[in-house]
Amino acid sequence: MNDFANIIKIINKANDVALYCHTNPDGDALGSMLALGFALEKKGKKVSLYCDTPISARNSLFKGSEKIALPDLSVHELGISVDCSDIDRLGGAVKSFLSCKSQIAIDHHRSFKRFTEICYVDKDACACAQIIYKLLKEMKAIDKLVAESLFAGIVTDSGCFAFSSVTPETHVIAAELMMHGFDAAETIYRVYRCTSKERFDLKRLALSKAKLYNDNQIGIIVFTIDDFKKTNTSALDTEGIINELIDIGSVKVAYALSEVGDKNYKLSIRSKDPIDASEIAGVYGGGGHKNAAGCRVNGYLEDIIERIVKLASDRI
Ligand SMILES: [Mn+2]
Structure with a gap:
């Protein structure tokens, strides 16, 4: 468990990667999955993004969310779940995830129940996006769009840096992400503060x-x-x-x-x-x-x- 080197080796070898987040995704699930998706696509991989819940108007405010599809019967080389504490959190995507030839789980929940042989779990990370950040930093795969997605995940899961799960490291990571030049205030407004009249x-x-x-x-x-x-x-x-x-x-x-x-x-x-x-x-x-x-x-x-x-x- 918790070996980036091994996970990176597996990711580098795979050409066809499917990413999964939990049912009724929150900002961290979306930000983590989209960031990883953007990064792997840039590395030339075929990337599929799956969630069992259709993307709501609110979640469509995450850049790239239009690429997220409902799980289908296609079989992928590697499946990676993000922000899922146990296999049931995948909801209707369980079958698709298990049909991948190999699986990796990346998560930060205290209640994590292991469901893959290979996983990376950091229960002290305030957001799954914080773990994805470290992974992608090691893979030298962070660009402006990846940084913005990771930042969106951290902002939403940390209550905009207000929860007790936030550590000095969270702020250091947020600062490093901001150096990539996206508009942080606009991102916070769009994914965290903005609401609809209906809501x-x-x-x-x-x-x-x-x-x-x-x-x-x-x-x-x-x-x-x-x-x-x-x-x-x-x-x-x-x-x-x-x-x-x-x-x-x-x-x-x-x-x-x-x-x-x-x-x-x-x-x-x-x-x-x-x-x-x-x-x-x-x-x-x-x-x-x-x-x-x-x-x-x-x-x-x-x-x-x-x-x-x-x-x-x-x-x-
Ligand atoms: Mn989370």
């Missing part, structure tokens, strides 16, 4: 129903299918809205429940130290990072809320 409406609606528990130490927002219909949005548009709750001084744990089906919810968790969000997600078989994690939960909404409030209050 604004969803945020306004969800926040108007937000509830606080335990002396305002636990915050919960719920996105219902009805909310998505009313605002012409989907569960993909909820990313980041949960931060409005964890930003309340008294809140130690914030939850966002997104209804995805009948009695089926996607639960996002944010926490402040020392509470471990990934440990709470683990109760439901999910995972993530110390301050940001997620899982799926089944049941009646009232029961779920009662249970997750107890999970948080037990840890406060």
Whole structure:
């Protein structure tokens, strides 16, 4: 594990490389995959980019995202997954990934469960893009567009350099990337700050129903299918809205429940130290990072809320 030399050797040998990111990709998944894709294409390789989720309007703001396709039946020489903590995160792309003649996984999640013989995992990296940066630096494959994509990944996964996962090294890497001359402020606006009117409406609606528990130490927002219909949005548009709750001084744990089906919810968790969000997600078989994690939960909404409030209050 964690041997760039071996990984570079394998990449150099392959002519036909398929890259994979997780289902419902976030900025780090996209930035990591696109940066690696641009770099390998420049090295003359045939590169395919796969994700099982169609690219949303928001994700189309990442340069090169139009190259990302739904997985098909074609077989590739080498498959590389980025930002996937376990094989299930590939969702509908699992079969395609496994059909590659060899596989590599590159990830930074604390909950990483090994699913390839060859992998590179750095649980201290604040973004997968930070690992891809080191890999591509060694391959001397960073140009302006690659740098911008990596920067976009780091910005989105670090809360624009605000999370506790950010280290001095993160800033050094960001500085080295910026030297390639892309417009950093424009990139941050485009991939991190910019929102749509629809998403604004969803945020306004969800926040108007937000509830606080335990002396305002636990915050919960719920996105219902009805909310998505009313605002012409989907569960993909909820990313980041949960931060409005964890930003309340008294809140130690914030939850966002997104209804995805009948009695089926996607639960996002944010926490402040020392509470471990990934440990709470683990109760439901999910995972993530110390301050940001997620899982799926089944049941009646009232029961779920009662249970997750107890999970948080037990840890406060
Ligand atoms: Mn990530």
